[in-house]
Amino acid sequence: xxxVTNSNINKKVPVTLITGFLGSGKTTFLNYILNExxxxxxxxxxxxxxxxxxxxxxxxxxxxxxxxxxxxxxPNGCICCTVKDxxxxxxxxxxxxxxxxxxxxxxxxxxxxxxQISASLWVDEELESPIxxxxxxxxxxSKHIEKHIEKSKLNSNAxxxxxxxxxxxxxxxxxTDIKYYSTEVExxxxxxxxxxxxxxxxxxxxxxxxxxxxxxxxxxxxNPIAKIITTERSVVxxxxxxxxxxxxxxxxxxxxxxxxxxxxxxxxxxxxxxxNNNEESSSCKECSLTNTSNHxxxxxxxxxxxxxxxxxxxxxxxxxxxxxxxxxxxxxxCKGLISVKGQDEKYxxxxxYATFEVLPSGLLWSKDEKRHNKIVLIGESLxxxxxxxxxxxxLL
Numbered sequence: 001x002x003x004v005t006n007s008n009i010n011k012k013v014p015v016t017l018i019t020g021f022l023g024s025g026k027t028t029f030l031n032y033i034l035n036e037x038x039x040x041x042x043x044x045x046x047x048x049x050x051x052x053x054x055x056x057x058x059x060x061x062x063x064x065x066x067x068x069x070x071x072x073x074x075p076n077g078c079i080c081c082t083v084k085d086x087x088x089x090x091x092x093x094x095x096x097x098x099x100x101x102x103x104x105x106x107x108x109x110x111x112x113x114x115x116q117i118s119a120s121l122w123v124d125e126e127l128e129s130p131i132x133x134x135x136x137x138x139x140x141x142s143k144h145i146e147k148h149i150e151k152s153k154l155n156s157n158a159x160x161x162x163x164x165x166x167x168x169x170x171x172x173x174x175x176t177d178i179k180y181y182s183t184e185v186e187x188x189x190x191x192x193x194x195x196x197x198x199x200x201x202x203x204x205x206x207x208x209x210x211x212x213x214x215x216x217x218x219x220x221x222x223n224p225i226a227k228i229i230t231t232e233r234s235v236v237x238x239x240x241x242x243x244x245x246x247x248x249x250x251x252x253x254x255x256x257x258x259x260x261x262x263x264x265x266x267x268x269x270x271x272x273x274x275x276n277n278n279e280e281s282s283s284c285k286e287c288s289l290t291n292t293s294n295h296x297x298x299x300x301x302x303x304x305x306x307x308x309x310x311x312x313x314x315x316x317x318x319x320x321x322x323x324x325x326x327x328x329x330x331x332x333x334c335k336g337l338i339s340v341k342g343q344d345e346k347y348x349x350x351x352x353y354a355t356f357e358v359l360p361s362g363l364l365w366s367k368d369e370k371r372h373n374k375i376v377l378i379g380e381s382l383x384x385x386x387x388x389x390x391x392x393x394x395l396l
């Protein structure tokens with residue numbers, strides 16, 4: 001596989017996927033990008049037309065005269081394209097235009113699973129694509145995130161039992177005493193590289209820090225490696241969320257991700273405490289967040305840390321078998337530092353859904369450094385011991 005370098009990437013147009021549950025602020029975020037004078041020429045591809053963007057469109061039609069795309073031109077040089085089906089074709093059409101773009105954003109639907117879309121965007125370097133997949137940004141409605149998750153769980157439970165849909169009162173009645181199913185909200189968080197914790201102005205301002213801390217812990221229990229940025233009305237400096245090169249084999253960026261994970265682990269360890277003989281952990285308010293969301297019943301994170309080397313071909317077979325066979329559709333994200341037999345360079349693992357790469361980082365193992373492997377997997381109902389032992393069996 002061709003080695004990815006910064007010079008290669010800098011010649012390409014970065015593409016970022018924007019996702020988030022209904023009402024999280026995606027349209028507001030995109031309106032901000034399309035209308036502010038931020039100095040960037042950005043193309044936005046939507047697969048559902050935002051009614052709040054009130055500018056005449058230039059329509060593209062197929063041979064039968066049916067509308068397949070809508071194009072909006074904005075005064076700041078940005079454009080917006082609405083697509084019914086093939087967003088990859090829309091990207092190709094954008095790149096054929098005489099006016100060049102600094103960036104392409106793709107907005108998924110509020111109920112969309114970012115996994116399949118992101119896998120389609122991640123193009124192998126050997127194909128010499130003019131684009132590269134930069135990152136996944138997930139917007140979260142800080143005011144209603146807890147209710148969205150609980151309500152989605154109850155609705156999933158009802159669907160699996162052929163029951164009626166639930167309303168907000170059901171959440172209070174049933175609490176968390178239900179069979180746990182994955183929710184779109186959690187999956188969108190699990191896939192994210194960057195999470196915009198939006199609408200913090202709607203939280204209790206007298207207790208703002210504590211509320212943000214609680215919500216952040218909930219998010220970190222689903223995705224401990226994502227970067228979280230608090231926002232009001234979806235406004236954020238674009239240099240914090242665009243062109244982050246999340247899938248570039250960058251050892252420093254990987255270290256940042258792994259450090260984020262370690263902080264989450266340490267936080268969980270510090271939280272552990274004793275209960276009286278007559279006190280159930282479920283009745284402890286401090287434990288309730290962890291018991292209902294932290295890895296336990298559905299989406300969880302596994303970290304494998306092992307010294308030693310592994311054969312590159314064997315490692316590719318191992319991770320490929322996990323993503324394509326044993327844990328198919330159950331592993332959302334994977335990142336890792338790999339010690340490859342016979343190689344002086346440190347290798348980087350990056351993966352989304354069924355797509356992954358293992359590439360050299362450009363940095364060498366130092367002579368006095370113990371060679372080791374550290375792999376983080378985010379997915380559904382992952383077993384730490386099982387995956388750890390499976391990897392150990394491949395070490396030399």
